[in-house]
Amino acid sequence: MASDKEDDAPKSQASGEYKDLSHKSLLRSDALYQYILETSVYPKEHQCLKELRDLTEKHPWSITAVPADEGQFLNMLVKLINAKNTIEIGVFTGYSLLATALALPQDGKILALDVNRGDYELGLPVIEKAGVAHKIDFREGPALPVLDQLLTDEKNKGAFDFIFVDADKENYLNYHRRTIELVKVEGVIAYDNTLWYGSVVDTSEVPHLDYIKRLRGFVQELNKALALDSRIEICQLSIGDGITLCRRIS
Numbered sequence: 001m002a003s004d005k006e007d008d009a010p011k012s013q014a015s016g017e018y019k020d021l022s023h024k025s026l027l028r029s030d031a032l033y034q035y036i037l038e039t040s041v042y043p044k045e046h047q048c049l050k051e052l053r054d055l056t057e058k059h060p061w062s063i064t065a066v067p068a069d070e071g072q073f074l075n076m077l078v079k080l081i082n083a084k085n086t087i088e089i090g091v092f093t094g095y096s097l098l099a100t101a102l103a104l105p106q107d108g109k110i111l112a113l114d115v116n117r118g119d120y121e122l123g124l125p126v127i128e129k130a131g132v133a134h135k136i137d138f139r140e141g142p143a144l145p146v147l148d149q150l151l152t153d154e155k156n157k158g159a160f161d162f163i164f165v166d167a168d169k170e171n172y173l174n175y176h177r178r179t180i181e182l183v184k185v186e187g188v189i190a191y192d193n194t195l196w197y198g199s200v201v202d203t204s205e206v207p208h209l210d211y212i213k214r215l216r217g218f219v220q221e222l223n224k225a226l227a228l229d230s231r232i233e234i235c236q237l238s239i240g241d242g243i244t245l246c247r248r249i250s
């Protein structure tokens with residue numbers, strides 16, 4: 001499977017090295033991340049996010065889920081833009097999916113794409129208990145062919161209010177070529193991990209885990225392309241591992 005779940009990441013975590021990756025956040029310390037968790041007062045209907053977070057923590061690849069503060073941010077963003085029709089590329093156990101689903105109206109929809117149904121099914125009972133599973137159309141398999149299929153139908157062009165991309169970094173530019181046509185003008189595409197553990201500014205001598213080094217170039221290419229793309233205006237945020245919001249303007 002592609003994506004950032006590779007090479008030496010869990011091994012290094014288990015050995016206690018690279019402690020800075022333990023919360024996949026650019027925050028200066030684990031204590032600050034803990035502080036955010038402790039001072040985050042979830043409304044009653046959002047207790048399920050904590051439940052899914054706790055469940056995900058047991059997964060060896062829990063590092064790949066968006067951190068809790070980013071989940072809160074996505075939830076608020078989806079509400080602020082009144083999104084109804086959305087896509088998520090890269091679901092894992094469904095943390096960002098649940099944060100999005102909770103923010104959508106009852107008749108809102110998420111087309112959720114992931115190559116791995118097993119991880120999605122781990123989180124699914126929590127999503128069902130939260131009463132938002134009816135908003136989710138999960139499709140197992142590589143995302144690109146699904147996006148291509150959507151684009152064969154004119155009515156899908158410009159039909160989506162919000163698209164969250166958090167999957168294989170190698171394909172981010174390929175995703176952008178498609179998402180830009182699927183999102184409506186004034187809609188938002190959000191690309192996750194655009195600061196890539198802070199490595200995007202490091203020189204090649206700075207030590208990084210292999211998978212970070214290997215995928216860094218793809219993230220840098222995406223960032224360059226987004227900055228030059230006149231169809232969007234962007235906002236690059238240092239929340240989580242970096243998230244770039246692209247608002248389609250033409």
Ligand SMILES: C[S@@+](CC[C@H](N)C(=O)[O-])C[C@H]1O[C@@H](n2cnc3c(N)ncnc32)[C@H](O)[C@@H]1O
Pocket residue numbers: 001002003004064065066089090091092093094095096097113114115116119141142143144166167168171
């Ligand atoms: C970083 S995780 C997603 C985390 C998720 N957003 C969350 O908050 O828990 C990346 C996911 O992308 C999926 N993935 C990797 N390559 C993919 C592809 N070509 N198409 C669809 N999903 C893919 C992986 O199976 C993995 O579950």
